[in-house]
Amino acid sequence: xxxxxxxxxxxxxxxxxxxxxxxxxxxxxxxxxxxxxxxxxxxxxxxxxxxxxxxxxxxxxxxxxxxxxxxxxxxxxxxxxxxxxxxxxxxxxxxxxxxxxxxxxxxxxxxxxxxxxxxxxxxxxxxxxxxxxxxxxxxxxxxxxxxxxxxxxxxxxxxxxxxxxxxxxxxxxxxxxxxxxxxxxxxxxxxxxxxxxxxxxxxxxxxxxxxxxxxxxxxxxxxxxxxxxxxxxxxxxxxxxxxxxxxxxxxxxxxxxxxxxxxxxxxxxxxxxxxxxxxxxxxxxx
Amino acid sequence: xxxxxxxxxxxxxxxxxxxxxxxxxxxxxxxxxxxxxxxxxxxxxxxxxxxxxxxxxxxxxxxxxxxxxxxxxxxxxxxxxxxxxxxxxxxxxxxxxxxxxxxxxxxxxxxxxxxxxxxxxxxxxxxxxxxxxxxxxxxxxxxxxxxxxxxxxxxxxxxxxxxxxxxxxxxxxxxxxxxxxxxxxxxxxxxxxxxxxxxxxxxxxxxxxxxxxxxxxxxxxxxxxxxxxxxxxxxxxxxxxxxxxxxxxxxxxxxxxxxxxxxxxxxxxxxxxxxxxxxxxxxxxxxxxxxxxxxxxxxxxxxxxxxxxxxxxxxxxxxxxxxxxxxxxxxxxxxxxxxxxxxxxxxxxxxxxxxxxxxxxxxxxxxxxxxxxxxxxxxx
Numbered sequence: 001x002x003x004x005x006x007x008x009x010x011x012x013x014x015x016x017x018x019x020x021x022x023x024x025x026x027x028x029x030x031x032x033x034x035x036x037x038x039x040x041x042x043x044x045x046x047x048x049x050x051x052x053x054x055x056x057x058x059x060x061x062x063x064x065x066x067x068x069x070x071x072x073x074x075x076x077x078x079x080x081x082x083x084x085x086x087x088x089x090x091x092x093x094x095x096x097x098x099x100x101x102x103x104x105x106x107x108x109x110x111x112x113x114x115x116x117x118x119x120x121x122x123x124x125x126x127x128x129x130x131x132x133x134x135x136x137x138x139x140x141x142x143x144x145x146x147x148x149x150x151x152x153x154x155x156x157x158x159x160x161x162x163x164x165x166x167x168x169x170x171x172x173x174x175x176x177x178x179x180x181x182x183x184x185x186x187x188x189x190x191x192x193x194x195x196x197x198x199x200x201x202x203x204x205x206x207x208x209x210x211x212x213x214x215x216x217x218x219x220x221x222x223x224x225x226x227x228x229x230x231x232x233x234x235x236x237x238x239x240x241x242x243x244x245x246x247x248x249x250x251x252x253x254x255x256x257x258x259x260x261x262x263x264x265x266x267x268x269x270x271x272x273x274x275x276x277x278x279x280x281x282x283x284x285x286x
Numbered sequence: 287x288x289x290x291x292x293x294x295x296x297x298x299x300x301x302x303x304x305x306x307x308x309x310x311x312x313x314x315x316x317x318x319x320x321x322x323x324x325x326x327x328x329x330x331x332x333x334x335x336x337x338x339x340x341x342x343x344x345x346x347x348x349x350x351x352x353x354x355x356x357x358x359x360x361x362x363x364x365x366x367x368x369x370x371x372x373x374x375x376x377x378x379x380x381x382x383x384x385x386x387x388x389x390x391x392x393x394x395x396x397x398x399x400x401x402x403x404x405x406x407x408x409x410x411x412x413x414x415x416x417x418x419x420x421x422x423x424x425x426x427x428x429x430x431x432x433x434x435x436x437x438x439x440x441x442x443x444x445x446x447x448x449x450x451x452x453x454x455x456x457x458x459x460x461x462x463x464x465x466x467x468x469x470x471x472x473x474x475x476x477x478x479x480x481x482x483x484x485x486x487x488x489x490x491x492x493x494x495x496x497x498x499x500x501x502x503x504x505x506x507x508x509x510x511x512x513x514x515x516x517x518x519x520x521x522x523x524x525x526x527x528x529x530x531x532x533x534x535x536x537x538x539x540x541x542x543x544x545x546x547x548x549x550x551x552x553x554x555x556x557x558x559x560x561x562x563x564x565x566x567x568x569x570x571x572x573x574x575x576x577x578x579x580x581x582x583x584x585x586x587x588x589x590x591x592x593x594x595x596x597x598x599x600x601x602x603x604x605x606x607x608x609x610x611x612x613x614x615x616x617x618x619x620x621x622x623x624x625x626x627x628x629x630x631x632x633x634x635x636x637x638x639x640x641x642x643x644x645x646x647x648x649x650x651x652x653x654x655x656x657x658x659x660x661x662x663x664x665x666x
Contacts, residue, residue, distance in 0.1 A: 075497065098567075101468055101498035102391055106428045109396040140629060155544020157596045161649065164596075164627065181543060183393045210544050213393040236548040240563075277552060279650045 033134030057088030120186025147172015153208035211237035224270030317357030384476030468498035534559025558657035572608025602634025
């Protein structure tokens with residue numbers, strides 16, 4: 001019925017007493033997510049939003065049995081928060097924070113090799129939502145509806161755009177995953193496509209890529225080898241000038257690899273329909 | 287931040303890497319004086335893009351008079367959109383051989399990659415394509431950095447075994463730019479072995495991570511203000527905006543890099559040309575919207591503005607209020623099309639309507655609308 005996040009997922013929010021943490025933990029609770037607590041060093045023992053607050057992730061896991069975490073701490077502390085979550089026994093780590101130094105993310109990725117059960121989504125991502133069940137992150141619930149389309153995207157706002165169009169067209173979603181736009185991140189398109197492939201209720205797949213890196217090409221190779229999912233891909237940044245930085249470090253075009261052309265061709269070669277604009281996605285998916 | 291060659295070389299020198307004698311010149315007279323002191327020099331344009339040699343930005347001179355003339359030609363020259371603010375006058379080296387050395391972030395490996403090749407001095411991208419095996423590569427452990435035996439292996443793999451000892455020492459020094467400066471790319475090409483056997487950085491490129499700028503304010507203060515880049519980009523940076531100038535006439539504001547890039551694609555598909563990329567990010571506040579519009583309107587080419595906001599954290603009513611205030615404060619008369627959706631979108635749309643701005647229904651419709659309106663509008 002979903003990937004990564006289901007009714008049994010017990011979520012803590014790292015940075016729950018901060019402004020963003022408070023707002024989004026509230027939104028997560030409102031849609032029925034099993035948020036079981038949060039962390040805020042020095043505020044252990046207090047309650048916030050009616051939930052217990054702990055000093056550390058290890059304390060929170062011990063007391064609540066949490067297995068997932070949403071991270072809303074400022075950039076200088078976010079890499080450490082991810083590693084704390086993994087070391088504390090969290091298996092699904094969702095880091096929303098934007099602006100983590102890339103060298104810290106490289107260290108985080110190396111650190112996570114030691115925790116094979118820990119999966120990281122992000123950073124610099126909107127998180128994930130299983131409509132009707134729960135969410136970790138900031139994807140607005142009201143633009144989603146439960147169904148059988150799996151949606152995975154690098155861009156936050158384009159995720160909303162497409163989710164909203166799918167919902168308006170009556171095509172509900174199994175799970176929506178925003179993997180983030182940074183050059184060094186947790187789960188890749190390929191990882192998420194593999195999960196959707198194994199999820200029996202997901203029958204359709206929408207993949208929203210953008211210029212930079214070669215994760216789209218790798219996912220295309222996987223899909224080209226055979227899939228039961230009816231898939232539509234979209235690539236943004238077709239008209240972006242080369243070599244100019246566009247906010248996401250991930251959007252730097254280098255060489256032939258990583259260009260919109262290379263990605264579109266990879267999907268076409270794999271037999272995946274490629275949408276010209278986000279408005280075309282719904283039509284191609286039907 | 288992309289450092290200029292002379293800045294990157296200063297950094298290399300501070301890490302203990304040998305660089306040729308050189309002097310910065312802001313005027314032709316300064317260049318002549320540098321040549322007097324250094325002897326024959328290369329007068330090199332300082333711009334943060336490649337290909338300056340082909341663009342006529344490097345001249346080798348023997349006398350102070352020639353240096354003065356060359357500098358007068360190069361200073362102020364436009365190289366790929368960058369006005370050359372100054373030249374670097376550098377003493378020539380007696381070259382025995384040229385090596386390539388660099389590191390960058392390998393996105394696929396989620397790690398840094400060190401690269402070393404005996405085929406330096408030429409276009410390394412061509413080498414990478416035609417003879418990839420001639421570039422030796424190493425992914426160092428990010429926590430401890432490269433170990434001596436790994437660097438030794440790298441040198442032998444590159445066919446530079448006879449220089450393994452000095453290269454190992456030099457690469458260690460270069461690698462310090464990662465933990466100490468949050469460098470994401472560094473390149474020494476060519477790394478020159480002189481006829482006397484010294485190993486000297488002939489050119490240098492260095493880029494640091496914008497996400498880590500908060501812990502390297504000293505670098506920003508020392509090097510950040512030299513460049514006379516695009517005036518709108520400079521102003522946008524002052525105002526804390528993510529902004530890139532493009533060459534069209536439709537100003538673009540969007541929230542989120544992906545959405546913003548998609549907006550550019552839609553405008554192009556509708557037959558228009560974007561004047562810029564401007565990402566106001568998640569949680570964009572009224573003040574940010576006003577700043578974005580102010581910078582976009584500085585550009586006299588702009589004949590209309592398309593704003594595309596899909597809210598997650600971003601609240602539509604705040605964005606709308608900011609937009610109306612900004613338009614009024616800036617006395618904007620150009621066509622303005624706004625596509626807004628997301629949190630509090632009804633409130634946001636109501637505010638826009640009350641103030642005579644019609645919200646577009648979808649991003650694609652909004653893009654078509656602004657292209658139509660800007661084609662109809664007379665140039666300012």
